[in-house]
Amino acid sequence: MPVQSISNSMIIKEKNHSESKSIINREEALDILNGKIQLTEAVHRAYSERTKYFSNKVLIHILDNIKNGHCAEDCGYCAQRKNSNSGVQEYSLKSEDAIFQDAINAKNNGAYRFCMVTAGTGPNDILTGKLAGTIERITKDLGLKVCLSAGLLDKEKAKTLRNAGLDRYNHNLNTSESHYDEICSTHSYKDRLNTLEAVSNAGIGMCSGIIIGMGETIDDIVEVAFELKRLNVISIPINFFIPVSGHAIKNPGKLTPEFCLRILCMFRLVNPDSEIRIGAGREGHLRSLQSMALFPANSLFASGYLNVKGSDVEQTISLIRDAGFEPEFSGDFKMSGEIPENFLYENKNFPDLYKFKKEISPQ
Numbered sequence: 001m002p003v004q005s006i007s008n009s010m011i012i013k014e015k016n017h018s019e020s021k022s023i024i025n026r027e028e029a030l031d032i033l034n035g036k037i038q039l040t041e042a043v044h045r046a047y048s049e050r051t052k053y054f055s056n057k058v059l060i061h062i063l064d065n066i067k068n069g070h071c072a073e074d075c076g077y078c079a080q081r082k083n084s085n086s087g088v089q090e091y092s093l094k095s096e097d098a099i100f101q102d103a104i105n106a107k108n109n110g111a112y113r114f115c116m117v118t119a120g121t122g123p124n125d126i127l128t129g130k131l132a133g134t135i136e137r138i139t140k141d142l143g144l145k146v147c148l149s150a151g152l153l154d155k156e157k158a159k160t161l162r163n164a165g166l167d168r169y170n171h172n173l174n175t176s177e178s179h180y181d182e183i184c185s186t187h188s189y190k191d192r193l194n195t196l197e198a199v200s201n202a203g204i205g206m207c208s209g210i211i212i213g214m215g216e217t218i219d220d221i222v223e224v225a226f227e228l229k230r231l232n233v234i235s236i237p238i239n240f241f242i243p244v245s246g247h248a249i250k251n252p253g254k255l256t257p258e259f260c261l262r263i264l265c266m267f268r269l270v271n272p273d274s275e276i277r278i279g280a281g282r283e284g285h286l287r288s289l290q291s292m293a294l295f296p297a298n299s300l301f302a303s304g305y306l307n308v309k310g311s312d313v314e315q316t317i318s319l320i321r322d323a324g325f326e327p328e329f330s331g332d333f334k335m336s337g338e339i340p341e342n343f344l345y346e347n348k349n350f351p352d353l354y355k356f357k358k359e360i361s362p363q
């Protein structure tokens with residue numbers, strides 16, 4: 001199996017994004033979530049749309065938390081929120097050289113885009129300047145696309161980041177407008193919309209998604225899916241709430257793997273040509289259905305999330321290939337891309353088999 005290099009396909013799709021209409025209306029979206037539509041039908045319809053725009057490719061994203069903790073906001077799902085006492089490691093902004101090295105590692109690990117995350121309400125002018133310098137260096141010297149998640153932005157800061165080469169900005173809606181006060185009191189849903197507007201007006205691609213499992217109803221979930229369609233969001237991470245130590249979500253939902261899969265299908269059918277990304281919590285919530293989730297979704301994270309670690313790159317590549325999809329790598333990816341001849345008999349795949357053979361061996 002040859003190594004897949006980054007093609008222009010994704011870039012072309014991004015330029016033409018918005019050409020598609022939702023495949024389902026609100027009532028059908030609710031019926032997918034409430035089980036009135038069969039799971040197999042939902043997966044089949046979502047897969048047809050997914051392959052139309054993204055064939056069988058899966059983009060791998062790797063997050064880098066470049067500034068952790070010291071946050072004045074109180075987002076209930078986050079271990080870094082003020083007064084959380086979660087014991088999360090706090091550090092100020094990493095040096096430009098350290099971030100650049102992280103970007104080199106991400107590229108060598110196959111990342112198509114380098115995603116930088118800073119904790120906090122939003123960057124001040126000094127931090128914006130530093131971020132702009134780092135973005136310029138990564139895009140020019142490494143040829144990586146850069147996505148930044150740094151909180152609330154106004155239009156001037158958005159323009160500065162765009163001029164430095166920022167390709168995409170992540171700012172999740174997280175939940176519906178009517179449910180927003182339940183998860184955060186220090187900023188509003190409207191503040192989030194204003195940031196997305198500034199990002200969009202600056203010509204930066206919008207990445208915005210949801211966190212499922214924070215006590216919302218299925219109407220809230222459907223509302224977010226259609227709001228992201230209205231905003232013409234290009235990339236939609238679907239996160240599943242991880243009950244991190246120190247969280248303040250009053251009523252975490254009980255998610256099943258089937259329900260999580262239904263959500264991914266519904267988002268694909270409402271936003272057919274957007275990148276639908278399996279975000280945080282896939283390991284714990286989708287569990288054995290993780291590979292099925294690649295039928296509606298076309299991208300995922302490897303190596304961890306905002307506050308916790310997740311499957312590593314090698315495990316993620318296996319997951320993708322086992323389901324018959326192709327990971328999309330950057331051009332400098334070091335792995336051969338070939339499945340080794342003795343793959344089936346590698347000790348790590350069948351540890352118990354090896355134990356058994358050792359025990360009965362005449363030697």
Ligand code: SF4
Pocket residue numbers: 069071072073074075078079080081082118119120121151
């Ligand atoms: S999500 Fe971001 S803004 Fe909200 S508490 Fe966590 S670090 Fe702060």
